Amino acid sequence: MPQQASSKPAVRPTASPGRPKDMAKRAAILAAAERMFLRHGYEGVSMDQIAAEAGVSKLTVYSHFGDKEALFAEAARGHCEKQMPTSAFDPDPAVPLRERLMTVGRAFFGMISSPQAIAGHRMLCTPQMVEKRLAQLFWESGPQRVQDKFSAMLERRIAAGELRIDDVALASSQFFALLKGEAHQRLVFGCCERSELDPDTQEAHIAACVDMFLRAYGRPR
Structure with a gap:
C-alpha cells in the first residue's frame, strides 16, 4: 500500500548547538535586521x-x-521587549493598580507611536507580508507577547480582589485597543507626525483609557 504523506509541518532550521554564541554579535545582527527591515521591507533585504x-x-x-x-x-520580539520591558508589568502588589496601568499605558503608547513602529505597521499591511503570513509571525512574536504579559498582570490583580474580569484575554485586547485610539490611526495614515502630538493631550488620553478600563473592571476595596 502507498504510504500516506506525513501531516507534520516541515522542521525549521535552528541555530547549531556548537560553541557558545557571541552575544555582542547577536545584538548587532538584531539591530541591523530591525533597521534594514524597516528601511527596505522584508522582501527588500537579504541575509547577506x-x-x-x-x-x-x-x-x-x-x-x-x-x-x-x-x-x-526575533527582531520583532526584541523591539517590543526594548519598548515594553518586563519591568512595565512588575508584579509588586504595593504599586497601586491605577499607577501600574498608567505605566503600561505610557510605555505602550510610546512604542506604537514611534516613527519605527509606524513604518513597521505600514510594512506589515502590504500584500506580500500578509501572503507570507509574516504579519501573523510578527503578531505572535511581538504584540501577542505584550498582551500575554498584561493578561498575567491582570490575573494577579484579580486574585488580589482589585479587578473582576470574566474574559481576561478580551479585557487585555480592549485595553490596548483603547490606547491606540484615533491618534495611532492618524499617524499611520500620515495625517500627523509624532512631534505634533501634544504631551499633555497624550497623558490625558492615556488617563481616560485607564479610567474607562477601571470603571468597567475595577472592584472597590
Missing part, C-alpha cells in the same frame, strides 16, 4: 545585506537565527 550591516559573516547570522523568518520574528 543584514550580515554586512552588522559587520559579521552570513554564516554567523545563520548560526544565531537559522533563517530570515526566525530573524524577523
Whole structure:
C-alpha cells in the first residue's frame, strides 16, 4: 500500500548547538535586521545585506537565527521587549493598580507611536507580508507577547480582589485597543507626525483609557 504523506509541518532550521554564541554579535545582527527591515521591507533585504550591516559573516547570522523568518520574528520580539520591558508589568502588589496601568499605558503608547513602529505597521499591511503570513509571525512574536504579559498582570490583580474580569484575554485586547485610539490611526495614515502630538493631550488620553478600563473592571476595596 502507498504510504500516506506525513501531516507534520516541515522542521525549521535552528541555530547549531556548537560553541557558545557571541552575544555582542547577536545584538548587532538584531539591530541591523530591525533597521534594514524597516528601511527596505522584508522582501527588500537579504541575509547577506543584514550580515554586512552588522559587520559579521552570513554564516554567523545563520548560526544565531537559522533563517530570515526566525530573524524577523526575533527582531520583532526584541523591539517590543526594548519598548515594553518586563519591568512595565512588575508584579509588586504595593504599586497601586491605577499607577501600574498608567505605566503600561505610557510605555505602550510610546512604542506604537514611534516613527519605527509606524513604518513597521505600514510594512506589515502590504500584500506580500500578509501572503507570507509574516504579519501573523510578527503578531505572535511581538504584540501577542505584550498582551500575554498584561493578561498575567491582570490575573494577579484579580486574585488580589482589585479587578473582576470574566474574559481576561478580551479585557487585555480592549485595553490596548483603547490606547491606540484615533491618534495611532492618524499617524499611520500620515495625517500627523509624532512631534505634533501634544504631551499633555497624550497623558490625558492615556488617563481616560485607564479610567474607562477601571470603571468597567475595577472592584472597590
